[in-house]
Amino acid sequence: MGRWILHVDMDAFFAAVEQLDNPGLRGQPVIVGGLGPRGVVSTASYEARAFGVRSAMPMAKARRLCPQAAFLPPRFDRYEELAGRVREILSSYSPLVEPISLDEAFLDLTGTERLHGPLERVAAEIHRRIPAELGLPCSVGLAPNKLLAKLASEAAKPGGLHIVREEEVEGFLAPLPVDRLWGIGPQTTRRLAERGVHTVGDLRQVDASLLCSWFGPNAGAYLWRLARGVDDSPVVAVREAKSISQEVTYPEDLYREEAIAQELRRLALAVAGRLAEEGLLATTVRVKIRWSDFTTRTRQVRLPEPTDHPVLIADEAVVLWRRGEGHGEKGVRLLGVGLAGLVPATFRPLHLFASPRLTEAIHEVRSRYGPSSLSLGLDKGQEAR
DNA sequence: TCTGGGGTCCTAGGACCC
DNA sequence: TCTGGGGTCCTAGGACCC
Numbered sequence: 001m002g003r004w005i006l007h008v009d010m011d012a013f014f015a016a017v018e019q020l021d022n023p024g025l026r027g028q029p030v031i032v033g034g035l036g037p038r039g040v041v042s043t044a045s046y047e048a049r050a051f052g053v054r055s056a057m058p059m060a061k062a063r064r065l066c067p068q069a070a071f072l073p074p075r076f077d078r079y080e081e082l083a084g085r086v087r088e089i090l091s092s093y094s095p096l097v098e099p100i101s102l103d104e105a106f107l108d109l110t111g112t113e114r115l116h117g118p119l120e121r122v123a124a125e126i127h128r129r130i131p132a133e134l135g136l137p138c139s140v141g142l143a144p145n146k147l148l149a150k151l152a153s154e155a156a157k158p159g160g161l162h163i164v165r166e167e168e169v170e171g172f173l174a175p176l177p178v179d180r181l182w183g184i185g186p187q188t189t190r191r192l193a194e195r196g197v198h199t200v201g202d203l204r205q206v207d208a209s210l211l212c213s214w215f216g217p218n219a220g221a222y223l224w225r226l227a228r229g230v231d232d233s234p235v236v237a238v239r240e241a242k243s244i245s246q247e248v249t250y251p252e253d254l255y256r257e258e259a260i261a262q263e264l265r266r267l268a269l270a271v272a273g274r275l276a277e278e279g280l281l282a283t284t285v286r287v288k289i290r291w292s293d294f295t296t297r298t299r300q301v302r303l304p305e306p307t308d309h310p311v312l313i314a315d316e317a318v319v320l321w322r323r324g325e326g327h328g329e330k331g332v333r334l335l336g337v338g339l340a341g342l343v344p345a346t347f348r349p350l351h352l353f354a355s356p357r358l359t360e361a362i363h364e365v366r367s368r369y370g371p372s373s374l375s376l377g378l379d380k381g382q383e384a385r
Numbered sequence: 386t387c388t389g390g391g392g393t394c395c396t397a398g399g400a401c402c403c
Numbered sequence: 404t405c406t407g408g409g410g411t412c413c414t415a416g417g418a419c420c421c
Contacts, residue, residue: 401412
């Protein structure tokens with residue numbers, strides 16, 4: 001049975017929202033991203049892209065390429081709100097909506113013809129409704145699976161609608177560079193290029209056994225399927241989070257032990273707060289360190305039992321940090337604290353070791369006085385527990 | 386031009402157990 | 404006396420996505 005998957009991609013979403021909310025910015029180059037000394041571009045409007053500005057580019061370079069642009073910090077609450085309205089529109093056509101990020105989603109339309117009519121018409125209607133109702137441009141792809149639907153919406157950019165039918169798949173894929181395929185990034189692209197493989201058509205010519213000898217059995221088989229546009233992964237409407245994390249790149253490197261420990265505690269309290277908001281407990285605490293030379297290390301520990309105890313999590317983060325090799329003269333560029341092994345808080349262990357009353361009290365103070373209100377006193381974490 | 390922050394998934398080695 | 408063979412858990416790192 002053939003499937004029909006639709007992919008919606010909002011064009012230059014963050015920048016488009018800023019232009020929507022501030023008409024003076026329309027038609028002008030707009031760059032949204034981190035404005036600090038180490039910021040990068042999140043989204044550039046098409047007017048800014050004309051100057052060579054791209055996502056993930058250091059903001060310093062963007063400023064040089066396009067100094068006349070409006071440089072704006074992201075307003076995630078506003079983007080969430082509009083992304084929610086896009087999802088509402090999509091949900092009116094099928095319950096199977098899978099958001100990929102704020103600006104992208106898949107929709108499984110298989111079997112909805114009787115309700116909504118021919119799928120070409122449904123795709124056209126979605127493509128028309130989103131800009132009409134939200135004032136934001138989007139690109140839409142319709143194809144027999146997620147892989148192809150995403151490539152179709154990409155082919156439709158900006159602002160278009162593209163349909164790929166089963167019989168068109170081979171011709172549609174063949175000329176595309178391999179790095180357009182989901183899962184083929186810079187490393188794999190480089191390794192393929194070294195072997196003379198540049199386009200999807202080239203990739204299709206390579207034997208499965210040869211691909212497996214290059215990339216191992218799993219990745220090899222995966223690439224073989226990609227080259228043929230084969231993808232049976234389902235549209236998954238609800239996904240449980242597997243991890244929660246928070247990290248910060250500092251405008252200037254950190255060197256002082258106390259400053260580093262205090263930052264780790266602050267991050268730990270923040271993630272623990274999100275954990276509790278989600279009604280979850282975590283069994284693994286992870287610390288991420290990026291040194292001034294950009295080498296990145298992670299350390300993690302599995303706890304004897306799941307917890308959402310902010311002080312316990314903060315203590316573990318600091319212990320993980322201190323466990324590491326001495327850092328010599330290197331400064332710390334980034335710190336992160338992550339939680340994994342998430343389970344619903346209904347699994348909370350029943351003994352008294354981690355007092356729920358203390359946990360509640362800490363959440364209470366943080367929600368009333370802000371996330372930083374507890375950071376100083378918690379340097380005595382062991383006593384507080 | 387020195388390179389964000391939020392994630393997911395895969396691999397590989399060592400410990401440990403039967 | 405040249406020393407099995409899985410399976411599972413844990414940690415660390417890396418590729419990749421938006």
